[in-house]
Amino acid sequence: MPHLNDSTRGRLLFGGDYNPEQWPEETWHEDIRLMKDAGVNSVTLGVFSWSKLEPEPGAREFGWLDTLMDLMHGNGIGVVLATPTASPPPWLGRLHPQTLPRDADGHVEHWGGRQHFSHSSAVYRRHAAEITEALAARYGGHPALTMWHINNEYCTVDHGDEAAARFRVWLRRRYGTLDALNTAWGTAFWSQHHDTWDSVIPPRRVHYLHNPTQVLDFRRFTSDMLLECCTAERDIVRRYTPHIPVTSNFMPLWIGQDGWRWAEEEDVVSVDLYPDPRDPLGAQYGALVQDLTRSQARGPWMLMEQAAGPVNWRGVNHPKPRGLNRLWSLQAVARGADAVCYFQWRQSRQGAEKFHSGMVSHAGEQGRTFQEVKRTGADLRRLAEVTGTRIAADIAILHDWHAWWAGEQQARPSRRAGLEGVLRAWHRALWEAGLTTDFAHPEHDLGGYRVVVVPQLYLLTDAAIENLLGFVRAGGTLVSGFLTGVADEDDRVRPGGMDARLRELFGIRVLHEWWPLEAGESTECDGFRGTLWSEEIEAADDVTETVPYRGGELDGLPALLRRDRAWYLSTLPEPDALRALLARIAADAGVRPVLDGLPPAVEAVRRGELLFVLNHGREPVTVPVPGRHHDLLTGTTVTDGVRLDRYGVAVLRP
Amino acid sequence: MPHLNDSTRGRLLFGGDYNPEQWPEETWHEDIRLMKDAGVNSVTLGVFSWSKLEPEPGAREFGWLDTLMDLMHGNGIGVVLATPTASPPPWLGRLHPQTLPRDADGHVEHWGGRQHFSHSSAVYRRHAAEITEALAARYGGHPALTMWHINNEYCTVDHGDEAAARFRVWLRRRYGTLDALNTAWGTAFWSQHHDTWDSVIPPRRVHYLHNPTQVLDFRRFTSDMLLECCTAERDIVRRYTPHIPVTSNFMPLWIGQDGWRWAEEEDVVSVDLYPDPRDPLGAQYGALVQDLTRSQARGPWMLMEQAAGPVNWRGVNHPKPRGLNRLWSLQAVARGADAVCYFQWRQSRQGAEKFHSGMVSHAGEQGRTFQEVKRTGADLRRLAEVTGTRIAADIAILHDWHAWWAGEQQARPSRRAGLEGVLRAWHRALWEAGLTTDFAHPEHDLGGYRVVVVPQLYLLTDAAIENLLGFVRAGGTLVSGFLTGVADEDDRVRPGGMDARLRELFGIRVLHEWWPLEAGESTECDGFRGTLWSEEIEAADDVTETVPYRGGELDGLPALLRRDRAWYLSTLPEPDALRALLARIAADAGVRPVLDGLPPAVEAVRRGELLFVLNHGREPVTVPVPGRHHDLLTGTTVTDGVRLDRYGVAVLRP
C-alpha cells in the first residue's frame, strides 16, 4: 500500500490548500513566486472546485486545472489533488432536492454554504463517483500528483427518508433480525417494540428523550455512511493510481467519525488543527490532537490544515502572536507530522472564509503573517532528516468513539462530565509531566506499553475489558477515571453499574451511587481537591491503597483506590494533583519524562534521534539538557542546556 | 363512587412502577423476594406496555401480564393497572402519521421517545379505547387489581390540523357565535377579526406576539382534550369495574392541566414528585405540591412517583443523601398521602431512563438505595393507623390554572414575576411559620377558613371576586399579593388596571403604574425589603394601615395597604419579612402554628390525631412538644419534646 513516504520523499511537506479559481491567472504566477520564496513544496488543489470542473450537469472544464497542475509541476511543487465532493454545485440540489440533508426537525440544508449533501443519497453518490473518476482518469498520470485528498472534513448528518432506508439496511446487517434489534435497543421500555423494519427511523424529533441505543446506532451508521462515501471515491482513484496515497482530512477530536475505523481505510492520516491562539491550553490541546492523529496513523501523519493567523468562525478571532505559528508548526513535527500545511495559501477576498487567514494574508507579501510563514518554511527545510521517523511512548491513553457517542446521551448522571473535557484534563496532566503518550483503542494490543490510562470509557465491550485485565495480568499498570465500564456495546448498563471484572480489578465492592458535582463545586480529598464528579464506593477488603474524601456526605469513602497495579479515580483531581499523581504512577512503573526538570510551559519530545524542546511561554527560559547537542535550527552546538526565547524551539541531535 | 380507601384497605400503600417486560422471567421471582423484603404491597403495571400487549395492530399478547397479575396476587401485592396509552407502539405512528403531534412551528414529534400522540387524533383515540377495553375486559375481575391508572403524566400539545378542527368545535361550544369569540379575543385589535370559523387556528408561529386570549383558550382546550382522552378511558374501565378507583398521575405544579377540573373526574388524585435533593428549598417545594394535591383530592391522596435516588433529566443529577428518601416519604404521609410509590421498582439497564434510579438500583440488593427503601417500607407499616385520616387547616391559599395561563402571556409587565415563583414564595413563608395550609380555587366555598391568601391571581372571574368579597364580609381575613384581579375571564384588563371592587376592598384609590424590578434589584420599605415588583399606588383616605416605600421614585407611597381585614402587598417581601407578616396576620385572625417555637428547618403537621415532626436539617435538634406522646416510629414515649437526628422524624400520638 502507498504511504506518506511516497509523498514526502525525504522532505517535510510544506504548503496548503490552494483555491486558484478565486483569482485571475496573473495572480497564479505571483503565487508561484511567493510559494518558492516561502519554500512551499506541496499544494492541495480542487477541494471546492466541483462547480468549476462541472459547471453544469455532465459538463467538464478541466483546462484551468491542467494549467495549474503543469504550473506546479514546472515549479517543483507537488499537488495533493482533492475530490471536490464536499460542496456539490447548486445544480445538484436544484435538480435533485433529495440530495440535501435534513436535520432531526426536518429542516433542509440548502446550497449556498457547503457540505449540503446527504451521505445516503444515491444520486449524490453517483455524481460524486463520476466527477472523481473524471479527475482520476485525467490526472492519475500527471507528474505533479503526490496524494489524493477525498472530500473535506466529512461531518454531515441526515435524518431524511433516504437516510432512513439506508439506516434500516445498516441495522439489518448489524443485527440480522428485528428481534435482535429490539433486544439491543431495549424497546421493551417505553413501548418501543418494532414489529416491522419499516417502523425503524432515524432519531427524529421526539416529545421526550430519544432511545439512546437508537441514537448510538445512528451515530455509528452516520460514521459508516460517510466512510462508504469516502472509500467509494478512494477505490475509484486507487484503480487509476494504486501507487498514490489517499487521505481524507479529519477535524480534530471530532465526534462524528469513528477515527480508528476511518484511519484503517486511509493511506495517510491527516488532520486539521485550529487551537485558539488565546487559549492558555492551546499547546496542550494541539499535543493531544497530534498524539491521537499519530496513533491513528501508527506513524508519521499530515497536518493538512492550520491557520497562519486568525480563523473566522469564533465569536472573537485572534491572530497568532509573533512566533506562534512557527512554534505550533514545529510542535506538530515534534509529535510526528511529516507535513505542515495551511488552509489556505492566499486569503480569500470574497466568500464565507475571507476573514480566515491565509499564508498570504490580505496584507500581502509584506504582512507579518507571510513573513512568519516564510521563516517557518525555512526551518522545516532544516529538519528534513526527521521525515519518516517515529516516536516511542511507554504510556497509552485509551480512547474510543463508540464510548464517546454512548456517553453523550441526553439523560445521564451529569451533562458536565462529557468525555472531551475529561480526556483533555488527563492528557494535559501527562503532557505537563513531560511524559510522551500514544493513544490506543481499548481492544488494541497494549503489550508495548507500561502504563495504560483510561480517562473515561463509559462503554466497553467484553473484549476490551478482557484486554485490560490481560494487560494488568501481564504486569502493566492501569489507571482509570470514573464512568468507565458502565455499559456494554449496546449501551446496556452492566450489573452493579460498572463491570464486575473491573470492580474486582480495582477493589470496588459496591458502587452505591454517583455524586456528580455542580459547576464551581469541588470536593475535598486527602491531599487534593476533586472536581466534576465523586462516587459513593465501598472498597473491597483487599484493596492496596485508598485516598479518602474528607467532609460532606462521602467523608471517609475512597476517592482513589488501588489494587496492585490497577488504579481507580472516582473524581477528577485539580490539574496539579492529577499531574503529580500520574507522574508518580509512571515513575513507579519505570516510565520517566523525556527530560528531567522541565520548566513550566516547556515541552520536550524525542522523535527518532532528535530531541525537540519547545518553549510555549512568553518569557525566555533555559532548559537543562544533559550532554552536547547540535541544534538543527540554529546550526550551533549546545552543552548541558539550551536557551529558548519566547516561543523558541531547539531541535537537538546528540 | 370508589375511593382511595378501596385500594388502601387500612394500610399505606408502598411500592412503585414495575416494568417487568424489561427483564427475563427469573428476575420476576427475584423481584418478588425483594418486594416482600421491602414491604411492598402495591405495584403499578403496564404504564408503557402497549407494544408488548399489542405488538402489531389488533394483536393481543396478554399471557405475560396474566402471569404477573397472578404472581402479584399470589404474593399479596396489589396491582395498580395502567392503560398503556401514553406511549403508542411505533406502528401507530407509521401507519397513521396524523396521530403524531405538531409544535407551533409545524415540527412533528415522532415515536422513539414517548407521548408521541395527538390528543385530537380520532385514530389515536380509537386505538387507545380498544386496548383499554381489552385490558378492562381481561383484568376487571382479577383479584390483584386495586386501582386503574390512566395514561401517564398527560402533557402533550398539538398544533396540527386535526387539533385545529377540534379547537374550532371546542370554541363553538364555548362561545356559541363567532361574534362572541371575536369579542372575547379582542380581534378588533391588530385586524384579527375572524369572518368564518375556518380561519380560527391554534397559536402557530407568528411574526410578532400571539393574541393572548387565543393562547389562553388554546391552553384551556388542550387541558380539556387531554381530559377527554382520560375520561374516555376511565369510562371504559368503569363500565367493567365500577367498584375500582381510577386515577391519572399529575406532574407536580404542572401548568398544562386545569388541576381542579381534572381532580373532579378522578376517584383518586395522584401526583409525581421529584424535588432536587440538592435544592435547599426541596422540602418547602414538596410540601406545596402535597398541600395542593391533598386539596385537589379533598382528603388522602397518592404519591404515585418519587425517586429513590437520582433522576436523569437534570443537567446534574444528585442522589439522595442518607435518610432523605425516608424523610420525604414520611413528609408526604404527614401531608395526607395514603400511598408512597416510586418510579420505578428496578432501575432499567437500557433505554432513556436507565440513569433514573429505582427502588432496586444498579447496585442491587446490597446498594444503600435499596436498604433505605426497605427502612422506609418498615416505617410505613408502623403508621398504618394514619390511613384515611385528614388534615385540618385554617388557612387557604388560592390557586387557579386559568389565572396562571393568562398571566404567562408573552408580552406583560415583567417576565420575572410569573405565578410559580410567587406562589412558592408565599407558601414557603407560611410553611416556615409552621402554619398548615390548604389550597382552594377562588370560586370554592371559603367559609371554613379564617385566612385566605392570594399570592397572585392575575385573572379573576366576577364570581371569584364576589366570593372574596363575601369571605371578608363574613369576617374572614384576606391577604393578596400584586397582579391580582387585573383581568377578567377573557383576559380583558379591568378598568383601572385592577378590579374596582378589589381596589375598594383594599383601599386603593388609583393604581397609577406597575414598577416591576429587575433581577438583583430590591426596593426599600419601612422595615423590610421588597423584591420582584413594586407599584405606584394612591391610597384611599379610609385605609386602615399602610407601610410605605422608602427612597426611589415611590418614596412614601404604600408598599402594603390594609383596609380592615383586607391586606394588599404591592411587592414581594424578602422571605423572613413575608413569614413574619403572615404569622402576624394569622395570629390576629386567631390562627396559630401547629407547634410553638419550632426550630428552623423543622416541620410539624397534625394529621388526624397524629403529630408529625420532621427535621429537614442536617444537624440533630430538640423540638419542644408539650405533654407526653407515644412515637409510633420508635415505639418510645417522649415528654415535652423530642430529639430528632439529621433528617429525623417522629410521629407522635398523644
Add this chain to the structure above:
Amino acid sequence: MPHLNDSTRGRLLFGGDYNPEQWPEETWHEDIRLMKDAGVNSVTLGVFSWSKLEPEPGAREFGWLDTLMDLMHGNGIGVVLATPTASPPPWLGRLHPQTLPRDADGHVEHWGGRQHFSHSSAVYRRHAAEITEALAARYGGHPALTMWHINNEYCTVDHGDEAAARFRVWLRRRYGTLDALNTAWGTAFWSQHHDTWDSVIPPRRVHYLHNPTQVLDFRRFTSDMLLECCTAERDIVRRYTPHIPVTSNFMPLWIGQDGWRWAEEEDVVSVDLYPDPRDPLGAQYGALVQDLTRSQARGPWMLMEQAAGPVNWRGVNHPKPRGLNRLWSLQAVARGADAVCYFQWRQSRQGAEKFHSGMVSHAGEQGRTFQEVKRTGADLRRLAEVTGTRIAADIAILHDWHAWWAGEQQARPSRRAGLEGVLRAWHRALWEAGLTTDFAHPEHDLGGYRVVVVPQLYLLTDAAIENLLGFVRAGGTLVSGFLTGVADEDDRVRPGGMDARLRELFGIRVLHEWWPLEAGESTECDGFRGTLWSEEIEAADDVTETVPYRGGELDGLPALLRRDRAWYLSTLPEPDALRALLARIAADAGVRPVLDGLPPAVEAVRRGELLFVLNHGREPVTVPVPGRHHDLLTGTTVTDGVRLDRYGVAVLRP
C-alpha cells in the same frame, strides 16, 4: 411635493395612534373630551383596521370610519390616515397561504399576530392596493385628512418560493448577467457557481456559513421589496391627494430598511422611538435616533410613536418616572421634531399590546400618566414658533445601511464589534461633548461640514472613498474608527485589508492584523484605555502624529494615527477619552459646543433661534447661559444662566 409643513400648519402636532375599533362608540366621545383637554391636534387612524374595513374578501365597512373622520374634524383634530396593510385579515392567509412569509428554515408565519405578509406575494400586493385605493377614494377629500401613513414599521423577511422568484428578478436587474452575479458573489469559492438563474435562492438554512454577498443582496432585496410595497401604496394615495404628505414610520436605528433610500421616497420622515426608561444612556440613544431621522428628513420630522409609560415587549417593562415623558418629548422637538405622537391614545384592554401604555392609561384620566401627557401637550403649545425651523451642525457622522448589512455577516473578525454599538459610542461622545451632529451618507455632499466622523463603515464604494478624500482635500477634518473601508460594494475585501487610498490618507503603511478584544478585555494606550478592538499597524514615515499602544503584543504600535487632518483610531477609547479626543479635534477644526461649561447630563441644542437646555439628571442644576433670554416654557426672563429641576427643560429665545 407636499411637506410636513402642510400637516403642521404652524403648530407642533401632538397626539397618537387611535384605534377606536376597540371601544364602543360612547368611549369615542369621552376620548374627544380628553383629547381636547390634553391639547391633542392629530390622531392616526386605521393602522390595524383592515379586518374592520374589509371583514370578508371584497366587503367594505367604512361607516364607522366616516363617523370618526367627521368627529375628529368637528373637534379640530387632524387625521393621519393609515393604510391597514401591516396586518391582513385572517381570511387572506386562510384563502391564500402563499401570502404568509417563511423564515430561513421554512417555518410559516401565521395570522394571529401581525405583519404576517410576504412582501413578494402578488396576491397580498393586489389586496393591499385595493384596500388602499378604497381608502384614498373615500377619504382623499375629507377635510380631517392631514397625512397618509403607509403600513407600519415595515420589517418582514420572506424566504419562500415567491420571494425566491422576485429575488431572481431583482438580481437580474442588478447584475444583468449571471456571470456578473457569480463574480460579485465570489461563487468560485466553495463551488457555488450558478449555471442558471433558477438555482439562485434566498439564503435558506445551510450546513455551514452562508455566502455573505448572497446574504447582503438578500438584505438589499428585502429592503427594496418592502419599499416597493410602500411606494405602490403611496402612488395610489398620491393619485387621489397629490397635496397630502405621505409617510411610513421607521423603527429606530432599524437594520432592515435602507433608511437613506426610503427617506427619499417619503414626504415626511417619521420614526418610532422607545428608549428604556431605565437605560442610563436613554437620552443619548434618543438623541442619536433623532439626529439620524432629522438628517434623513433633511429638516423637521415626525415622532410617530413613543410611549407615555411602559412598553410591553421587554423582559421587565419600566414606567416613565415623573417628568421623563415631557423631557424626552421636548428633546425630540429640540432635535427637529415637528410632531410628538404616541402609540397609542387609549391603552388597550385586550390583545397583545394591552400592557403597552397609552396616553390614557388603564388608570384613566386621574392616572399620573395622563396628567403628564396633558402637561406635555400644554408645553408644546408654548413652542409653536419652533415649527418648521432647522438645526445647523458642523459635524456629520456617516452611516450607511449597506455597510451595516455587510458588516453583520456570520463569520468575521469579531461578533462583538458590530456597527450599532460602535455608532452609539461615537455619537454619545459627541453628544456628551455638547457638539451638535448631523448624519450623512458617505456619498452625500459633505461640503457643509467642518468635521466628518466615520465610526465604522466596513463597506465603502469607490464613490464614497473619493468623496471622503475630496472632503479632506477641500480642508475638512476626517476622523475614522476601525473596520472602515475594508470591503467594496460586493463585500470584496480590498487589497491590503483596507482601501489603499484610505491607508494613504491616514498614514497606514501596512495593516498587518486585526486584534479584536474579548468581552471585559481592554488595551492600554498612551493616556487612555481602548476597548473592543485593536490593530497591528505599521505607520507610514510621514504620519503627523501617533499615540501608541503600551504593553502586550502591540506595544509601541500606533493606536491612533493622524496624517494632517485625517485621523484614524484603531481601537474604541473608553467614553471619557473618546469624548475628550473628539472635543479636541472639533476645536482644532473650529467647531465649538452649543454652550460652554455644560454640567454632566445636560443637553443643549440650538434650533432656529431657540436654545433648548435639557437636564437629563435627577438632581437640579444651574446651567450657565451668557446673556438674557426669554424662557418660552415659563414665560420668565433668565440672565446668564438657567436653573433646571430634575428632568427640567428651558427653551430660550435671545
